[in-house]
Amino acid sequence: MNQKNYWTPVIISILAGTCIGLTTLLIQEKQKIADFSYSNSVLVxxxxxxxxxxxxxxxxxxxxxxxxxxxxxxxxxxxxxxxxxxxxxxxxxxxxxxxxxxxxxxxxxxxxxxxxxxxxxxxxxxIDLPNLDSITMGDSNKVSVGDRILAIGNPFGIGQTVTAGIISAKGRNSIGLNTYENFLQTDAAINPGNSGGALVNLKGELIGISSAIYSSTGGSQGIGFATPVNDALDVMESIIKHGEVVRGYLGMDAQKITQTLAENLALPATHGLLVSDITKESPAEKAGIEVGDIILEINNNPSEDPFKVRRLIASLKPGTHISLVGIRGQQSYQTNVTLEKQPTMQRITY
Missing domain, CATH: 2.40.10.10 (Trypsin-like serine proteases)
Incomplete structure (x- = not known):
């Protein structure tokens, strides 16, 4: 066998191995940089x-x-x-x-x-300007507690600022800031001026709109809230299309039944929602629901969280038919309700 022909495949193998090794090292180094820097996310x-x-x-x-x-x-x-x-x-x-x-x-x-x-x-x-950089939309339904995120905004008017943190919690709905709450909670520093800014994942995709902070001083204390991007896009689509957010309307108010409440009021059920108010001429009144009724199910799903029920009703279109299972006294009942359009100024939020 010719010596030249013998060494050719050996050399090729060595060169190929070297290239693979260098490529692997470059990938690992790039990954290290990504692990310790958010610069690519910020640039996006x-x-x-x-x-x-x-x-x-x-x-x-x-x-x-x-x-x-x-x-x-x-x-x-x-x-x-x-x-x-x-x-x-x-x-x-x-x-x-x-x-x-x-x-x-x-x-x-x-x-x-x-x-x-x-x-x-x-x-x-x-705004009407050419060459605008629109953000890439993420999916807030796929966000998990513990995910690393960035908050970008203009705190105190000092100029655009980036802070980093994680998703601390999802589905915060009893903060008392808005009627319909479904907040992402984060420990990224959010301060006055950040409101309306972006909460993004490490791909630079928008996952939330920074909305509020929980603070005794007015500054960041590691508890910030953002509206999930999926909710924000639904609101944006409705406002652009209709000039307002069109929501379903039931016309009742209710509170969660706890063990203590059930015992104090001698209720026939220890779970569900206790109806505390009915709006006159509302879909709830037309369907025969009364104050004191206990609502057990809505559309075959347990109704135990008033905040989730409120969001469910609001998410449905006017004209949608829903089924309610309830208790009045010792008698259970089932009724169908046709939702209407929520009035613009309406105290009852269901």
Whole structure:
């Protein structure tokens, strides 16, 4: 066998092995960098996060003269579509006479308010500019407690800022901030001015809109809340399409039955929802539901969490038929209810 022909495959094998080894080392090094740096995630997401400046005029009566006091509020927002729709919080733009958007590339433009939804503290703005960087949408249903995330916003108006943390909890619904709550909780630092900003995963995908902090001082104490992106997109779609969020309406209020409540009121059931109020001429009244009834099931599912039931009813379209199983006295019953459109100003939230 020719010596040259003998060594050729050996050399090729050595070179191939070396290349594979180097490639493996590069991949491992890249992974190490990814593990210790969020820079790639930041590069992907930050161009889509904007600063929001609103001007609010307040007329203050001083003796016999009326003085107009101007104040500038700061917040954040996220470019949701390439044609300029922006997601933010309702409280960021509430009572604003003018809204100015400052983009990542230093462009500034006045925004139009398309609509807002105080019940979820969300608002939709619109700007008309070319070459907008819209954020990539994630799926908040796939978020898990313990996932690493980033919060991007404009805290205290000092400029765009990135903080890191994890998802601390999901489905927080009894905070008392909004009518319909389903918050993601995070320990990433969220401060005044972050409201309306982005909560993103490590791919730079939007998973939530930063909404509020739980604090005794007004600053971050490691408990922040964000509206899941799936909920925010539903609100945005409805506002763009209808000018408002169209929700199902039942017209009753109820509280969770606990063991203590059942014993104190001698209730015939230790679980379910106790009806405490019925709105006149509402779907609930038309279906024959009464104060004092115990609702056990809605659409064959146990009804034990009033917050989840509230969100369920609101998520259904007007005209939807639902089935309720309840107890009145010692007698069980089943009734069908046709949901109506929730009135704009309505105290009862079911």
């Amino acid at each position: 997401a930050t161009p889509s996060v904007v600063n929001i400046f609103t001007q609010v005029s307040q007329r203050k009566k001083l003796n016999t003269n009326n003085d107009v006091k101007h104040s500038v509020n700061l917040g954040s927002g996220v470019i949701a579509t390439r044609d300029g729709y922006i997601l933010t919080n309702h409280h960021v733009i509430q009572n604003a006479q003018s809204i100015v958007i400052a983009l990542h590339d230093d462009r500034r433009i006045e925004a139009k308010l398309i609509g807002s939804d105080p019940s979820t503290d969300l608002a939709i703005l619109k």
